[in-house]
Amino acid sequence: KAGVTQTPRYLIKTRGQQVTLSCSPISGHRSVSWYQQTPGQGLQFLFEYFSETQRNKGNFPGRFSGRQFSNSRSEMNVSTLELGDSALYLCASSLVVGKAPEAFFGQGTRLTVV
Amino acid sequence: QKEVEQNSGPLSVPEGAIASLNCTYSDRVSQSFFWYRQYSGKSPELIMSIYSNGDKEDGRFTAQLNKASQYVSLLIRDSQPSDSATYLCARERAGSYQLTFGKGTKLSVIP
Numbered sequence: 001k002a003g004v005t006q007t008p009r010y011l012i013k014t015r016g017q018q019v020t021l022s023c024s025p026i027s028g029h030r031s032v033s034w035y036q037q038t039p040g041q042g043l044q045f046l047f048e049y050f051s052e053t054q055r056n057k058g059n060f061p062g063r064f065s066g067r068q069f070s071n072s073r074s075e076m077n078v079s080t081l082e083l084g085d086s087a088l089y090l091c092a093s094s095l096v097v098g099k100a101p102e103a104f105f106g107q108g109t110r111l112t113v114v
Numbered sequence: 115q116k117e118v119e120q121n122s123g124p125l126s127v128p129e130g131a132i133a134s135l136n137c138t139y140s141d142r143v144s145q146s147f148f149w150y151r152q153y154s155g156k157s158p159e160l161i162m163s164i165y166s167n168g169d170k171e172d173g174r175f176t177a178q179l180n181k182a183s184q185y186v187s188l189l190i191r192d193s194q195p196s197d198s199a200t201y202l203c204a205r206e207r208a209g210s211y212q213l214t215f216g217k218g219t220k221l222s223v224i225p
Contacts, residue, residue: 031211033211033212033213035213042202042215042216042217042218043158043202043204043213043215044215045212045213045214048211048212050211055211056210056211056212058212088157090157090158092213102148102160102163103148103160103213104160105150105157105158105159105160106157107156107157108157
């Protein structure tokens, strides 16, 4: 069974540009979450989608946005990139059963803003 | 107080010993807890989930949850050098659809 797939694996962008990251969840998983990981702040929640609806959003500026498609694939977009956006962006998918579905992470997209 | 706190370490244990990793959380609403292992340069890998007070065992790993004291721990028996990684504790509040992570504890198992 294939795991969570994130593309691209690495990105280098210039300040002010925008970027789109993609995530394909494990087959059958309908919940997709996004996290940002930096050495200073650790793993921080960005947003979560289920059935194309955003159910929760973390404390990030509006430059960070996302969406989910009918096949559960998800994208996140960061506009007007800043140096501080350099981070590992992780996508996790969950099979929504029970109270707290277990989340499985993809390999991540390493974004460097120069 | 941070929502989820872990000792950053590093925690060093000799090969074959028991490694004990601890995590405390700040609220009584949290219901679900997870331990992830993250090797350097890799993404987090789910090791254990625990929802009820008490112990949950899976191979060499035992998770312990005490909701009254607001802590969760992970014991690794017969530690191996391959267990050397950063261990992340996470909790989910019911209905929040998000995980809140601690900063992680770096474990080194010395051969």
